[in-house]
Amino acid sequence: MPDRVADELAIRGLTAHFNHMVDQLRGADCAAAFTENGVLEAGPRHEGRAAIAAFFDAQAHGEPIDIGFGMTGHLFSTVHATTDNVITIEGDTATQTSYILVFRQVPRELARDGLYVITNRWHDRLVRTDAGWLFEHRTMHVLQTNANPDATAQDLRLPTHP
Template identity: 35%
Template sequence: MTDAASQDLHALVADMQARLRLAEDREDIWRLLMKMQDAIDGRDIKAYADNFTEDGVWAGVVGRGVGPAGVLETLGKYMHSVVDQSKRTFHATMDVVIDIDGDTATSTSKFQHIRHAEDNTTDVWHLGAYDDRLVRTSQGWKFTQRHAYVIVPYMEPKFQMVGAEDRPKEWTQRRGCKE
């Protein structure tokens, strides 16, 4: 094999390894998003909170928490064990876009919050969105920021984003929020 052919082969292998890592990272983040959905639907707030870094921020309409303990405390005020299955709600995550840059990533997605209606049918309670920032850790991908907010029914963003000062400016502009 010539030196040029050997260099081409090494470059091809390096490119394939980089593309494989990117695909694996996207899959790992996708699975983390589904793990978070399952934790919130199962009311396992500790499992949900454990997916944040020590300085990771969760912010949404019910409040703001920093680090696993803060997220657990904030969500624990509102999320309780399911006692009556007819009152149980579920989330369906969709329209996920994951962008990875080395050991950091961003993710945007929408979710439907579904509940049982009075006539025993299903009802979409609201449509919301997540804006996420993640970092690769020795334990896998974790959230450094997760902002959850309602899109439908419409709520003025400034009223539902506790901790909005932490949002990256491009998210504020993209979501039509006022500075």
């Protein structure tokens, strides 16, 4: 019989590990948090481990990104902090909704004090595998940011939870 507390801790651990790998732009390690055909929707849709790894590897080479509100530069000097995880486990599948606070250092001409602050809500579907819990689908919704002061709330909305 599965241990629900251990499962929840494993899912929280996977989420924290993913954040650390994103902050270090380790594409293969980010992708390893997903099933082979997993989907990451953080602005554009990235399907499969190879596409997810390529998304983060491109940033490691300094390519700018668009996560739903315009080009924001690469993710260098970024810290992600996840809060308020709500996890529902049903057998070998789970869902997680959480908030994430993102602090990204950028050139001062892009943001006052050279810092973007972004709040997101994540909706995740996870599956238990032989390797442990993995993301099957992660969808990010940008809630607030100072990265684009001209954006309206409508501009920042991404697709609803799948």
